[in-house]
Amino acid sequence: MNEISGVGETQNITDGAVPCHDGQANPVHHFRYCPRCAAEGTFNLHDYSFKCPACGFYFFLNAAAAVTAVIFNDKGELLTVKRGVEPGRGMIDLPGGFVDPGESVEQALLREIKEELDLVPVSILYMGSFPNRYLFSGTTVFTVDCAFRCYVDDFSTLKHQDDVMDVAFARPQDIDLKAVPFVSVQQVIKKLIDEPSNFR
Numbered sequence: 001m002n003e004i005s006g007v008g009e010t011q012n013i014t015d016g017a018v019p020c021h022d023g024q025a026n027p028v029h030h031f032r033y034c035p036r037c038a039a040e041g042t043f044n045l046h047d048y049s050f051k052c053p054a055c056g057f058y059f060f061l062n063a064a065a066a067v068t069a070v071i072f073n074d075k076g077e078l079l080t081v082k083r084g085v086e087p088g089r090g091m092i093d094l095p096g097g098f099v100d101p102g103e104s105v106e107q108a109l110l111r112e113i114k115e116e117l118d119l120v121p122v123s124i125l126y127m128g129s130f131p132n133r134y135l136f137s138g139t140t141v142f143t144v145d146c147a148f149r150c151y152v153d154d155f156s157t158l159k160h161q162d163d164v165m166d167v168a169f170a171r172p173q174d175i176d177l178k179a180v181p182f183v184s185v186q187q188v189i190k191k192l193i194d195e196p197s198n199f200r
């Protein structure tokens, strides 16, 4: 059981609660007032919901859908990017980003690959989903990263743009996982190392 000291209160998180950053990064400290009527509300740490006793506003802090692209060149090297934005600016990541409202996961994947790398995959294969949490704007953000193997035939247009600082190719086993800021992306790379024949 972890004890979290809040603003003027102490809350206990049992083993069944969603794991979160401790202290002031916990969303309980950032969801205190109702966005509809501004009354003080209650944030439930177990289902990550906010309820307003004054107007009845009820909101769930769900995990945001995100996409992660696994792209190999013909030498079996994985395309990695150096992040150009926080969190984890300058660290190693895989291409990807958030799914926009109204967009499918597949559309988001192709859009992000085009925006970040100017590449167009000829086909994609779903690998699995990987939960992540990270600090953004001083609070914990939850995502679920949907990873896809993306088959690219033509790398001639490759250039890094948008929020990518640099692009590199490396064998998965040669990537320093300590330089990868997100546990979800670490798990994708581990999966590529552990199951080399499934996703090449």
Ligand SMILES: [Zn+2]
Pocket (backbone or CB within 6 Å): 034, 035, 036, 037, 038, 039, 052, 053, 054, 055, 056, 057
């Ligand atoms: Zn309210």
